[in-house]
Amino acid sequence: MDFWAELVIAFFLVVSGIFGFVGSFGLIKLRETMQRLHAPTKATTLGVGGVLIASMLYFLLIEGSFSFHELLITLFLFLTAPIVAHFIAKTFIQANIRPSDVPPTGREHGWSMYDDPPSDRREE
Amino acid sequence: MLGRIFPHPLLSLVLTLVWLGLVNKVTPGNLVLGVALGIIVPLTTAAYWPNRPRLRNPLMAAEYALVVLWDIVVANVQVAMIILFKRNADLRSTWITVPLDLTSAEAITVLAGTITMTPGTVSAMLAADGGAILVHCLHAEDPDAVRDQIKSRYERRLKEIFE
Numbered sequence: 001m002d003f004w005a006e007l008v009i010a011f012f013l014v015v016s017g018i019f020g021f022v023g024s025f026g027l028i029k030l031r032e033t034m035q036r037l038h039a040p041t042k043a044t045t046l047g048v049g050g051v052l053i054a055s056m057l058y059f060l061l062i063e064g065s066f067s068f069h070e071l072l073i074t075l076f077l078f079l080t081a082p083i084v085a086h087f088i089a090k091t092f093i094q095a096n097i098r099p100s101d102v103p104p105t106g107r108e109h110g111w112s113m114y115d116d117p118p119s120d121r122r123e124e
Numbered sequence: 125m126l127g128r129i130f131p132h133p134l135l136s137l138v139l140t141l142v143w144l145g146l147v148n149k150v151t152p153g154n155l156v157l158g159v160a161l162g163i164i165v166p167l168t169t170a171a172y173w174p175n176r177p178r179l180r181n182p183l184m185a186a187e188y189a190l191v192v193l194w195d196i197v198v199a200n201v202q203v204a205m206i207i208l209f210k211r212n213a214d215l216r217s218t219w220i221t222v223p224l225d226l227t228s229a230e231a232i233t234v235l236a237g238t239i240t241m242t243p244g245t246v247s248a249m250l251a252a253d254g255g256a257i258l259v260h261c262l263h264a265e266d267p268d269a270v271r272d273q274i275k276s277r278y279e280r281r282l283k284e285i286f287e
Contacts, residue, residue: 019200026207035217037246038203038262045241046200068145082240089248089260102258103221109252116252
């Protein structure tokens with residue numbers, strides 16, 4: 001029983017190691033900032049997730065106790081990762097992308113970084 | 125009466141559960157402290173959410189969470205494959221515009237977060253009037269298909285949840 005538990009835990013650790021590596025490798029390999037942004041927002045989610053699953057399984061199967069911390073880390077990660085990616089994207093766009101580089105909104109108003117919001121609505 | 129103690133029952137529940145998760149041990153004392161937080165925090169912050177979102181369809185929210193979790197796993201594998209096996213010259217990165225039917229700020233926030241976490245897309249910017257979202261695709265053979273998938277897979281569900 002212990003052997004199988006350890007096998008499963010090790011499997012998740014290896015998976016997380018691979019994805020963590022690929023995410024970091026993507027940062028070096030990809031050429032543009034916007035492309036690089038894809039590597040850490042996705043590949044590393046499974047990297048961290050694998051470690052957390054392995055940790056939960058370890059406490060559940062070997063220590064015999066249940067730990068909620070991993071669930072919370074997952075929750076906070078899902079809340080923060082997109083926001084950070086959004087910040088980086090915004091900063092990059094502000095410095096390097098002109099309105100003519102991106103497709104039109106298809107609406108009366110342009111993108112929020114180049115155009116003022118309509119006056120009768122609160123800012124979003 | 126109950127509405128005055130719990131202006132935001134869902135937030136109270138979440139706060140209590142997160143507190144219990146943080147201390148990692150369910151004892152009566154922790155439960156009392158968690159419930160106290162669940163009552164005090166919503167009461168003191170109620171003024172800051174004048175029109176808070178309502179979950180119209182909790183079952184759909186659960187389905188949405190499962191769909192997104194599954195897509196995150198798929199997204200990880202896809203992006204890893206692209207990083208490892210595609211030459212940079214073959215990458216067709218592109219911007220796409222996704223028109224939004226959602227109007228509530230909370231629903232758009234969730235959608236933007238979902239887009240960032242799922243296959244090959246990162247949300248970058250909103251239109252000034254909040255009616256469209258700018259998405260960057262790492263590798264899109266067919267940008268229109270990506271847009272349609274975002275609309276049918278995520279936005280439709282979010283619309284049922286929030287609006």
